[in-house]
Amino acid sequence: MVSVCFTVAASAQGRDRIVRSTGSQPTNMPSAQPKPQPASRPTLTNDVRVVRQDQAWEPLVTNTASSRAVNAPRGLAAGRTVYGMATSERLERAIKNRYGLPYRYGSTGPNSYDCSGFVWSSFQEAGIFFTRSSARSLWAQSEPVYGDDRFKFGTLVFFNNLGHMGIVADENGFYQASSSKGITYSPFAGYWASRIVGYRRLKPESGAMPEDNQ
Numbered sequence: 217m218v219s220v221c222f223t224v225a226a227s228a229q230g231r232d233r234i235v236r237s238t239g240s241q242p243t244n245m246p247s248a249q250p251k252p253q254p255a256s257r258p259t260l261t262n263d264v265r266v267v268r269q270d271q272a273w274e275p276l277v278t279n280t281a282s283s284r285a286v287n288a289p290r291g292l293a294a295g296r297t298v299y300g301m302a303t304s305e306r307l308e309r310a311i312k313n314r315y316g317l318p319y320r321y322g323s324t325g326p327n328s329y330d331c332s333g334f335v336w337s338s339f340q341e342a343g344i345f346f347t348r349s350s351a352r353s354l355w356a357q358s359e360p361v362y363g364d365d366r367f368k369f370g371t372l373v374f375f376n377n378l379g380h381m382g383i384v385a386d387e388n389g390f391y392q393a394s395s396s397k398g399i400t401y402s403p404f405a406g407y408w409a410s411r412i413v414g415y416r417r418l419k420p421e422s423g424a425m426p427e428d429n430q
Contacts, residue, residue, distance in 0.1 A: 298370035310341035358416035
């Protein structure tokens with residue numbers, strides 16, 4: 217019987233050993249590329265100012281050292297006044313001088329006014345004279361006006377069952393001694409529109425109507 221012996225060549229021991237990684241990642245993966253970094257933003261050096269939409273408009277009343285609004289009375293248009301231009305300018309100036317002063321019941325100035333006191337003193341300063349009286353009494357002493365004449369500067373407008381009155385500025389509003397705001401301009405639209413009793417003009421016999429030098 218022939219015996220065959222297989223001998224493992226010693227040279228096999230000289231081969232390089234293949235050592236497998238014990239890690240969970242395969243060893244033949246391509247190396248990870250570094251992620252591109254976002255470009256750095258420039259540093260903001262200027263102050264940021266947020267302007268509200270309602271602050272982008274010019275104020276209706278110019279701020280001055282005085283508490284009175286200097287631009288409240290509207291400019292006078294030719295043919296849009298009850299009286300001549302010179303008298304109307306004096307009346308406008310009288311209103312401007314009182315604008316912003318507080319309301320006080322029964323007062324005729326010079327530092328506070330009620331509604332009829334404001335009307336009376338303004339006309340007095342303009343050179344139109346009549347006896348100081350309540351809104352109801354002045355209604356009886358004046359004559360009605362209609363149509364476009366209602367909205368001429370200097371027309372008297374009456375409210376609240378003849379309990380309140382003011383001076384028409386134009387077709388949009390009037391000047392008054394408001395119990396909450398003092399001497400001010402108020403629009404007809406809204407609150408006052410439904411409270412209007414009527415529009416009147418002083419009769420010639422109610423006071424001395426000055427003639428303007430045209």
